[in-house]
Amino acid sequence: MASADEILQSKFVTVLGLSQQKAKETLKNASLTKNLSLAISALEKQKKDLSKGASANLIYHLCSKIKVQSIAHLDLLVGLVADNKLDTTVRVEFALEFVLSQSVQGTSIDVNALEKYCGVNVVVTSEEIDKAVEEVIAKNKKELVEQRYRFNVGKILAEVRAKLPWADGKAVKSEVDVQIFDLLGVKTEADLAPL
Numbered sequence: 001m002a003s004a005d006e007i008l009q010s011k012f013v014t015v016l017g018l019s020q021q022k023a024k025e026t027l028k029n030a031s032l033t034k035n036l037s038l039a040i041s042a043l044e045k046q047k048k049d050l051s052k053g054a055s056a057n058l059i060y061h062l063c064s065k066i067k068v069q070s071i072a073h074l075d076l077l078v079g080l081v082a083d084n085k086l087d088t089t090v091r092v093e094f095a096l097e098f099v100l101s102q103s104v105q106g107t108s109i110d111v112n113a114l115e116k117y118c119g120v121n122v123v124v125t126s127e128e129i130d131k132a133v134e135e136v137i138a139k140n141k142k143e144l145v146e147q148r149y150r151f152n153v154g155k156i157l158a159e160v161r162a163k164l165p166w167a168d169g170k171a172v173k174s175e176v177d178v179q180i181f182d183l184l185g186v187k188t189e190a191d192l193a194p195l
Helices: 004-014 020-026 030-045 054-065 068-082 089-105 111-117 126-139 141-150 153-163 169-184
Strands: none
Touching (some): 004 020, 068 111, 089 111, 126 169, 153 169
16 A cells, blocks of 8 residues: 555646656655645646646745645645646746735635736737836947947846736747847957956
8 A cells, every 4th residue: 555655746747747856855855745745636626737837836936835824825835836827936926926915815716807817818918028128128228339249138128027027038038139149240359258
């Protein structure tokens, strides 16, 4: 007969798609194990199936970040992840923030307000990304031209992310790279030289 840990480890692998090694390591963290067990129960209760992809990773992220004060709302959050409403780590983080603020007040969760706060169904177009990147680069143009490729691009990415929190991170990074290249051109030997 399998032990409780072996059964849990098996569920971590089959339901969440963790590797055997990751499932075994996860069992060493009692709090995370408890949260993941609750999440798996919620999935089973709601008859939700994860596509073994991003959703499973987001459930793991959710369970590793959720605060004790918010655990009563784990079923709701797990359902939103499984339904692809919370489909990025950014949306999960916003959901955790929202639920924590509501939990502190002791109120029930307004699902519509939660979804709005997390940008559920908000689609950011490539034109919006292009425009936001253009604005941020224009704002930093003087420093960019002076420092060239030594400029901290993370600053630009953070500013764009603040303007468009629901934008796809890869699309933003790609647009930043293209616009910086358009502004500065090919890297020179001076750009490549060590400091």
